[in-house]
Amino acid sequence: MTELATSSLSPADLTLLRRAIALAEATRAAGKHPFASLVADANGQVIAEAGNNSLPPEGDPTQHAELRAAQMAAQALSPEALARATLYTSAEPCAMCSGAIYWCGIGRVVYALSEHQLLLLTGDHPENPTFSLPCREVFARGQRKIAVVGPALEEEAARAHLGFWTPQN
Numbered sequence: 001m002t003e004l005a006t007s008s009l010s011p012a013d014l015t016l017l018r019r020a021i022a023l024a025e026a027t028r029a030a031g032k033h034p035f036a037s038l039v040a041d042a043n044g045q046v047i048a049e050a051g052n053n054s055l056p057p058e059g060d061p062t063q064h065a066e067l068r069a070a071q072m073a074a075q076a077l078s079p080e081a082l083a084r085a086t087l088y089t090s091a092e093p094c095a096m097c098s099g100a101i102y103w104c105g106i107g108r109v110v111y112a113l114s115e116h117q118l119l120l121l122t123g124d125h126p127e128n129p130t131f132s133l134p135c136r137e138v139f140a141r142g143q144r145k146i147a148v149v150g151p152a153l154e155e156e157a158a159r160a161h162l163g164f165w166t167p168q169n
Contacts, residue, residue, distance in 0.1 A: 009110065009152055012044045016088045017110055017153055019046070024090035024160045027051030027065070034160035035091050037065040039073035039106065042084035048072030065089065066097035074104040083107040090157050091118050092150060095131050098138035102146065109135060111150035112157030121161040 009017070016038065023036035030051070038049035050068035054061045066089050073085060082105040087093075091113040093101060101109060113121075119130045139146040 008149055013086075013088075013110055013149070014153070016040055016044065016046070016086075017112055018156065020049075020088045020090045021112055021153065021157050021160065023049060023051055024065075024157070028160050028164060031055070032059065034164055035065045035089075037069040037087055037089040039069050039085050039087050041077065041081060047076050047085065062096065064094065064097050066093045067100040070097070070100045070104040070106060073106065079105050086110055090160065091115075093135045095133050095135075095138055098135040101135075102139060102142050102144060105144065106146070108147040109139075109150070110152065111135070111148075112153045113161075114151040114154065117151065117154055117158065118161070121158060122165045125165045 020036050020038050023038065024034045027036050028034035032055045033052040035052040036050065039047050041047055048069045050065045050072065052065045053059045053063040053068065066087060070087060074082060077085060085106050086108040087101055087106050089109070089111045092111045092115040093109060115130060115132065115134060122130055136148050139148065
């Protein structure tokens with residue numbers, strides 16, 4: 001796995017990204033899909049954090065971690081503060097979550113596991129029909145600029161997925 005972005009992240013960024021990865025592991029331990037995200041303000045204070053809640057039958061397929069964290073942050077912060085906030089996530093945001101991040105006005109995304117690496121881990125599992133659409137491409141189509149850093153810490157992030165997407169799950 002590549003570690004393209006690690007050198008461009010501050011120690012605070014790495015700490016918050018690892019927090020998102022740890023939350024993904026906790027989400028898996030709770031029986032949900034192993035994804036998690038958090039939003040931190042410009043000072044690095046965590047404003048919102050969420051694990052994935054899309055696992056059937058109780059979960060809602062629109063309740064990806066990034067969407068949930070972005071929604072909570074949008075309720076807690078002003079548009080100006082959101083523009084200076086960062087969403088940290090254990091895996092690259094899908095097209096749906098990228099749209100939510102865009103519409104919430106979050107100004108920066110830092111992700112661990114790339115969509116490409118995630119697909120290698122999930123294969124064709126019916127609960128995760130992964131898009132082959134990088135979040136950078138979604139953001140590039142909008143009028144608002146969103147800075148993206150990632151992938152970073154992919155091997156650490158991949159651990160939460162190992163064995164999860166096998167046929168018995």
